[in-house]
Amino acid sequence: MLRRRKSLPLNLAGVALRRQSFRLLGTKSCRRYVHKKDDDDENRNSKEGQERHIHLHKSRGQHILTNHRVLEAIVRKSEIRPTDTVLEIGPGTGNLTMKLLEAAKKVIAVEIDKRMVDILCKRVAERGFEDRLTVICKDALKTEFPIFDLVVANIPYGISSPLIAKLAFGVNPFRSATLLLQKEFARRLLANPGDSEFNRLAVNVKLVAEVEYIMDVSKRDFVPYPKVDSSVVKIRPKTEIPDVDMNEWWAFTRTCFSKKNKTLGATFKQKKKVIELLKRSQEMNIDKDLAVADCNFDGNDDKEEESDDGDCSSSGSEKEKGLFREKIVGVLKAGRFEEKRPSKLSNEELLHLLSLFNQAGIHFHDQAKGNGEGKVAFVASYSP
Numbered sequence: 001m002l003r004r005r006k007s008l009p010l011n012l013a014g015v016a017l018r019r020q021s022f023r024l025l026g027t028k029s030c031r032r033y034v035h036k037k038d039d040d041d042e043n044r045n046s047k048e049g050q051e052r053h054i055h056l057h058k059s060r061g062q063h064i065l066t067n068h069r070v071l072e073a074i075v076r077k078s079e080i081r082p083t084d085t086v087l088e089i090g091p092g093t094g095n096l097t098m099k100l101l102e103a104a105k106k107v108i109a110v111e112i113d114k115r116m117v118d119i120l121c122k123r124v125a126e127r128g129f130e131d132r133l134t135v136i137c138k139d140a141l142k143t144e145f146p147i148f149d150l151v152v153a154n155i156p157y158g159i160s161s162p163l164i165a166k167l168a169f170g171v172n173p174f175r176s177a178t179l180l181l182q183k184e185f186a187r188r189l190l191a192n193p194g195d196s197e198f199n200r201l202a203v204n205v206k207l208v209a210e211v212e213y214i215m216d217v218s219k220r221d222f223v224p225y226p227k228v229d230s231s232v233v234k235i236r237p238k239t240e241i242p243d244v245d246m247n248e249w250w251a252f253t254r255t256c257f258s259k260k261n262k263t264l265g266a267t268f269k270q271k272k273k274v275i276e277l278l279k280r281s282q283e284m285n286i287d288k289d290l291a292v293a294d295c296n297f298d299g300n301d302d303k304e305e306e307s308d309d310g311d312c313s314s315s316g317s318e319k320e321k322g323l324f325r326e327k328i329v330g331v332l333k334a335g336r337f338e339e340k341r342p343s344k345l346s347n348e349e350l351l352h353l354l355s356l357f358n359q360a361g362i363h364f365h366d367q368a369k370g371n372g373e374g375k376v377a378f379v380a381s382y383s384p
């Protein structure tokens, strides 16, 4: 259904918003801004009085960071070298891009919105930086990134999980990713075992990277204000990572964290879980080994699961189910994991439990593996 935009009170038009170069002219859901030349553009070649109009869409996370001190702090904390190629996801109108271009050799900007790309390219050309900027006008989750040294970005918060997974588990080696994220999301990423925010996201990212808190950023530093505050974190890929099959690790942590505050004994003994695992093992038809698959690749870890009864009548005899359940419980008991809760376990402990399952011939698999869509699509579909 179409909703009419509210007409504007006359005295709002032309009211300059804060110290920056945007004026608010529109409604809540879709706001229209006039991007005027900013202080940096002032002494350059931009035409006097030139203005760029744009409607910002919340659905695309279009909150423009306008505080120059924050932008400069992000660039400083990114430790960019003059020889670096920086990947920026979601450059928007280019406030951060302009500062990155001053510090780096090259910037690759991936932006989904063609209107933003047009503004960005004009702005960059006015400063004579066009030779050092490559713009990819595509969805960052569906694009194969070229080689880069660093990521620096104020990303749309809606794609935080799959984007971090794509970077952390992707094929491109890089030094660090300095990202502006929703504050609560950043806290989860930084959480340690035992913290209330600790979840599967932190477990999986910590397996392959170190995460450092950099600073908080107020919602008032954006136009329009988002509902939430933000934090900057720096993610540094580890040089050495455990020798584990990542597909199996993701399926395993999804199973463990399906109820993160329940004991592992309670999680793995659920009738529905045992039957589902056994059903998968039959489908996988792997010799000797019992295959355990978790088909809910994009589920919410913190959500309570549905009832314990599923329609699994075709999943083996009662005897088979009983034996399989005993095998799982035997592994948990032998490793003293039965009474432990995943939210309190370190990655070393989880890796140990996975190796005990593997030694008992129990493996974890995920449907996304081998789906023929290539690695980029695979990592993009992953949600920690």
Ligand SMILES: C[S@@+](CC[C@H](N)C(=O)[O-])C[C@H]1O[C@@H](n2cnc3c(N)ncnc32)[C@H](O)[C@@H]1O
Binding pocket: 060, 061, 062, 063, 064, 065, 066, 089, 090, 091, 092, 093, 094, 095, 096, 110, 111, 112, 113, 116, 138, 139, 140, 141, 153, 154, 155, 156, 157, 159
């Ligand atoms: C939070 S704004 C950041 C703008 C700018 N970097 C700044 O700091 O002011 C996010 C930007 O990401 C873009 N965007 C949203 N979804 C995207 C996607 N899937 N791939 C690439 N860009 C996306 C939006 O159009 C928007 O320009």
